[in-house]
Amino acid sequence: MVSAFELRVALAIIAVIIIAAIYVWYRANTKDRLIDDLSANDLDLTEELDDIPALADVDEALGLPDDLRSEFQGVSKQLREETISKRVQEAQRIHQTATRSSVSSSTTFAGSDGKQMLVVFHVVAREPEIFTGPMIQQMMSELELEHSEMGVYHYNVQRLDKKQSVYCVANMLNPGTFDLDTMDSFTTPGVTFILQLPGPEDELKSFNIMTEHAQRLAAFLNGDLLDENRNPVSKQSISSYKEQVQLFGLRATRHSASA
Numbered sequence: 507m508v509s510a511f512e513l514r515v516a517l518a519i520i521a522v523i524i525i526a527a528i529y530v531w532y533r534a535n536t537k538d539r540l541i542d543d544l545s546a547n548d549l550d551l552t553e554e555l556d557d558i559p560a561l562a563d564v565d566e567a568l569g570l571p572d573d574l575r576s577e578f579q580g581v582s583k584q585l586r587e588e589t590i591s592k593r594v595q596e597a598q599r600i601h602q603t604a605t606r607s608s609v610s611s612s613t614t615f616a617g618s619d620g621k622q623m624l625v626v627f628h629v630v631a632r633e634p635e636i637f638t639g640p641m642i643q644q645m646m647s648e649l650e651l652e653h654s655e656m657g658v659y660h661y662n663v664q665r666l667d668k669k670q671s672v673y674c675v676a677n678m679l680n681p682g683t684f685d686l687d688t689m690d691s692f693t694t695p696g697v698t699f700i701l702q703l704p705g706p707e708d709e710l711k712s713f714n715i716m717t718e719h720a721q722r723l724a725a726f727l728n729g730d731l732l733d734e735n736r737n738p739v740s741k742q743s744i745s746s747y748k749e750q751v752q753l754f755g756l757r758a759t760r761h762s763a764s765a
Contacts, residue, residue: 626698626699628697629729631728648726649722659684708755
């Protein structure tokens with residue numbers, strides 16, 4: 507006969523087998539239900555994918571030129587954005603540097619290497635007056651200045667087979683240019699004369715030419731010729747500028763001779 511102990515062991519084993527069978531059945535049925543649910547509710551990502559713009563559309567929206575578009579083909583979106591941002595910042599930096607140079611309030615500036623010098627004068631309208639496009643065009647013509655592709659006026663001299671700029675005249679307002687197509691309605695509070703040395707002429711001769719033209723323009727337009735502090739330019743200050751220009755010319759000559 508089977509003892510009570512053996513009966514309890516047998517019942518325990520049967521219970522374990524039943525529990526294991528129930529667990530296996532539950533897991534199998536749960537997996538089947540999950541699969542069925544996923545199949546029945548298959549995720550459609552079409553809409554989400556349609557919301558992601560194509561690279562060509564991004565390029566067009568950003569207004570990128572063709573050469574820049576081809577350069578970015580196959581590059582990740584993050585790298586594209588970083589590269590574009592860097593180029594925009596660099597372009598802005600270059601533009602701001604050029605603008606500051608063209609309309610700087612500094613009268614004279616010598617490069618750290620002593621090889622270049624910038625001389626700047628301002629001719630400003632007397633409030634509440636303002637300079638108009640036709641007035642400026644007429645005076646630029648009388649002074650024999652020519653409008654360039656960069657949008658500023660140049661006083662040129664012929665050297666061999668090409669013209670070289672002695673000095674230029676820019677608009678005091680950013681971006682410093684004159685648009686010939688809108689000069690009839692153009693107005694500005696002033697213009698800036700810019701002389702970069704060395705140039706095609708002797709340094710002192712170039713300075714004298716620009717100074718004379720700036721004075722004539724100021725007289726014609728009933729404006730004021732100003733220095734680096736926006737104070738009227740006096741005969742004494744002009745003499746001081748001439749000394750600086752002559753000193754720069756001597757140093758430039760010595761540098762060329764020793765080179």
